[in-house]
Amino acid sequence: MSAISLSRGTGSPDSSPPAATAERAQPRRHRWYRQPALMAGLVIIGLILFAVIAAPLLTSYNPDAQNLNATLLGPSAHHLLGTDQEGRDTFARLLYGGRVDIRVAFIAVLFPFVLGTVLGSVAGYFGGWIDILIMRLVDIVVAFPFFVLIIALVFVLGPGERSIYIAITLVGWVSYARIIRGEILVAKRQEYVLAAQSGGLSNLRIMGRHLLPNVITQAIIYAMSDIVQDILAIVTLSYLGLGIQPPTPDWGTMISNGQNFLTTHWELTTIPGLAVVVTGLGLSLIGDGLADLLRPGQ
């Protein structure tokens, strides 16, 4: 449910770039580097990706190495962001934790994307009882609040990364199915599809080669805001102890560990939280920018 509205939010016409009317005459506006939102988002995400991938180069500390002689230190030249209650370097944990969260989120978004796209295409293209069946299923899944179903599913499946993927797939596919189905319903009445049909091409070929490239854009744009949702879900699950399992560093676990020291060492909780916020902001900006770029004329 939330997912759908977020997609509308990101993709709605109001997210047009600055001075849209004035610049509309200039086709250059549609070049990707002329989109301030997209550029800002790409820079933010680029820096974050660089930092987490190059983590071993940026810090010499092992994120799991405890040093009980150096607990809860403030920032210093040795420990850029200080240490936590077990003497682990916060900066190292932030980088390596980001590695885990971002990797899991990017993988997690793929499964619902594929499943939703396939089911949405089938529903939209064939219509009839299969459409009714799939869309009923969508209605039912959408009836559950995103977090409620994710948390309940990970609870029954048992904590860990595998459960996160399964839960996000089972819950997340519905948004993609709705988006793709809607797009296919419009696209399948166009001449090129009728031509392909009368040319005797198989349904699979028409869907895969002719329709999909024309309708996938919306799903890709939506996927950007969906990754934000997934990161939040992963961090929330880890905060509750259901997600990434210790000792693997992760932003959610860092926040949860730090909350006992909030009044004395606020940075232990604040910093990983800010990392989540900035990552989310970067991805949202990319989503907005892509929406403007790929849907000109709105």
Place this chain on the structure above:
Amino acid sequence: MGRMTFVFRRLLLLVPTALGVTIITFFMIHLIPGDPARTILGIHATPRAIAILHREWGLDRPLASQYWLFMDRLFHGNLGMSLYYNVPVWGLITSHLPATLWLICYAAVLAIIISVPLAMIAASRKDGIRDHVVRAVPLLGLGMPAFWLALILQTEFAVKYRLFPVTGYGTGIPGHLHAMFLPALTVAIALCPVVIRSLRASMLNVLGADYVTTARSKGVPGPRLFVRHVLRNAVIPAVTVLGINIGFLIGGTLIVEQVFAIPGIGALMINSIFSRDFPVVQGIALTFGIMVVLVNLLTDVAYASLDPRVRFDR
């Protein structure tokens, strides 16, 4: 099609969805790896306890018969017994529901109070500086973990400045309003980006309408134009946006209740997960699902009756 027919049809459509919600919650138990009863009761469970749970849930019967048992009990208001509290799940849920409903409504009101002026500022000068700021800043809220924001607000305003109680739900209406301000604000902040966006778009639509142009050309001053002509027509969509996002709203309350120790069903669900109290988790998931279905129905019906232009022939 008349209004009543529309409502009736919408009610009929509710039935399969509600049934689906029960099927999904019913099947959750079968997603538990291994023997659900053994997993739930833990390694120290006695064979007797496991056998009792098997019989209670009908795990030794065929699937269809298990579902029938589940539904039969459901219609008698029986969601099973809590394994941890050892009281009926239904009673637990009804006693925890008021706090959650309070939080949801409070958050919705705060979201509207925050979003309407901001959306007005953004829409009043499209593509101006203020518009960009109003559109960019809420993006921060989109990626903000609710529990994190809750912790920060709690530490700053409750622990440090003692403006609000750190935890709890308060007594009486003024008490609730005071104690639940920070939790409701947390949920509202997560909701605002979505509401502001839709609201801004609908205000821009209204601003482009003929009757606004007419009012302008008649010389109606700006503020009056906004309040009398634009706001009125843009608030209905805001309420609808909230209705559509009820799932998002509810999802936000889960962890926020937990952080602020509000005795609602969200915190109850999280605590039941920690105590591996499966029947309670199942019952709450079902309650939330049904709640969303009902709110969506109410939103549709309210929208249809508030806006005379809505047509019913869909």
